[in-house]
Amino acid sequence: TQLLEQSPQFLSIQEGENLTVYCNSSSVFSSLQWYRQEPGEGPVLLVTVVTGGEVKKLKRLTFQFGDARKDSSLHITAAQPGDTGLYLCAGVLAGNTPLVFGKGTRLSVIA
Amino acid sequence: GAGVSQTPSNKVTEKGKYVELRCDPISGHTALYWYRQSLGQGPEFLIYFQGTGAADDSGLPNDRFFAVRPEGSVSTLKIQRTERGDSAVYLCASSPGTSGDTQYFGPGTRLTVL
Numbered sequence: 599t600q601l602l603e604q605s606p607q608f609l610s611i612q613e614g615e616n617l618t619v620y621c622n623s624s625s626v627f628s629s630l631q632w633y634r635q636e637p638g639e640g641p642v643l644l645v646t647v648v649t650g651g652e653v654k655k656l657k658r659l660t661f662q663f664g665d666a667r668k669d670s671s672l673h674i675t676a677a678q679p680g681d682t683g684l685y686l687c688a689g690v691l692a693g694n695t696p697l698v699f700g701k702g703t704r705l706s707v708i709a
Numbered sequence: 710g711a712g713v714s715q716t717p718s719n720k721v722t723e724k725g726k727y728v729e730l731r732c733d734p735i736s737g738h739t740a741l742y743w744y745r746q747s748l749g750q751g752p753e754f755l756i757y758f759q760g761t762g763a764a765d766d767s768g769l770p771n772d773r774f775f776a777v778r779p780e781g782s783v784s785t786l787k788i789q790r791t792e793r794g795d796s797a798v799y800l801c802a803s804s805p806g807t808s809g810d811t812q813y814f815g816p817g818t819r820l821t822v823l
Contacts, residue, residue, distance in 0.1 A: 638817075640816055643811050643812070688752075696742075696765060696767070697754060699753070
C-alpha cells in the first residue's frame with residue numbers, strides 16, 4: 599500500500615491554465631515536502647511545510663499543508679511550459695524516520 | 710559549486726552479476742542517502758549514512774544489497790547476484806547535517822539487468 603497517494607497521476611494542460619495536484623494520506627506527517635524531477639535528473643526540493651494549515655508561495659506555486667497534517671496540495675497559476683515535470687510529494691512520519699515519497703504527478707504544459 | 714555526482718550514469722549487466730554504484734556527495738555534507746526509483750514510482754529509501762556509519766539501513770530489500778562509506782565522503786552501493794527486478798534508477802542524496810536537513814539529489818544511475 600502506498601503511504602502517500604498523489605493525484606492525478608498524469609495531467610496535460612495548455613499554457614496559461616491553472617491546476618492543482620494533491621497528496622493524500624491516512625497517516626499524520628511531521629513535515630511534508632514537494633519536489634520537481636525532470637528526466638535524467640534527481641528530484642529538486644521546492645518547499646517544506648511543517649505546520650498544519652500552513653500555506654507557502656513560491657512565485658506562481660502555492661503549497662498548502664492540511665490542518666490535520668495528512669494531506670497537501672500544490673496549485674500552479676498560469677502554467678508555463680517550463681513547469682513541465684514530475685511533481686513528487688514526500689513526508690517524514692516522525693523524528694528521524696526516512697522520507698516517504700508518493701508516485702508523483704507527471705505534468706505536461708503545452709505551449 | 711559542484712553538486713552530487715553519481716557514476717556510472719548508466720549500467721547494463723546480466724542477471725547474476727555483481728555491480729557497484731558510486732556516489733560523490735557535496736563536499737562537507739555529513740549525511741548521505743541512497744534511494745531506488747522504479748519506473749512510474751517515486752524514490753524509495755534504501756539506506757542513510759551519518760558520517761561513516763549506516764544510521765538507518767531499514768530500506769535495503771535483502772542481503773544482496775550493501776553500501777559503504779569508509780571515509781565519510783564517497784559512498785558505494787553494492788548489489789550481488791543481480792536480478793531483473795533490481796532494474797531501476799538508483800539515486801543518491803546528501804545533506805549538510807542531520808536527517809532533517811534539505812537533501813540534494815544526484816542525477817542517478819540507471820541500472821538495467823538483462
